[in-house]
Amino acid sequence: MKWLCSVGVAVSLALQPALADDLFGNHPLTPEARDAFVTDLLTKMSVDEKIGQLRLISVGPDNPKEAIREMIKNGQVGAIFNTVTRQDIRAMQDQVMELSHLKIPLFFAYDVVHGQRTVFPISLGLASSFNLEAVKTVGRVSAYEAADDGLNMTWAPMVDVSRDPRWGRGSEGFWGKIPI
Secondary structure, eight states, X not given: OHHHHHHHHHHHHHHHXXXXXXXXXXXXXXXXXXXXXXHHHHHHOOHHHHHHHTOEEEOBTTBOHHHHHHHHHTTOOSEEESOOOHXXXXXXXXXXXXXXXXXXXXXXXXXXXXXXXXXXXXXXXHHHHTOHHHHHHHHHHHXXXXXXXXXXXXXXXXXXXXXXXXXXXXXXXXXXXXXX
């Protein structure tokens, strides 16, 4: 009986990728097919929808979620900034698929200079450690966590070499001189 169960599990695991491709159409597009798809999509878009794809808007008091829902419906937004939970991201993507006639997925970005779910020192603190492996690890962990939450782009780790103390965001960079 154990042998039969083992064979059943092995066969189902072996077939899973093949069945997933056939059932869900996960076949990669050739460059030519992709270009044809994009060209066709662009012909279906109004000028306002094309401009909307260039807009990165921030969720917050100035843009409450209800207003964003209306912008999504009208094709006036292509990317969202400051949405960090998987539930919010999923809800907005579902709105695009429900309300938008083009069904172009939103692009999500967030500033994770201190990490996504795991809190790390800001870049100035990392720089003061003089530990490049620590910086690499922080960047990698932040990227994994952000991707897991559905983010497409992050601004982290920040590696601006600051040389002017008057710059108001100096804590987000690495202080010092650029080696030439």
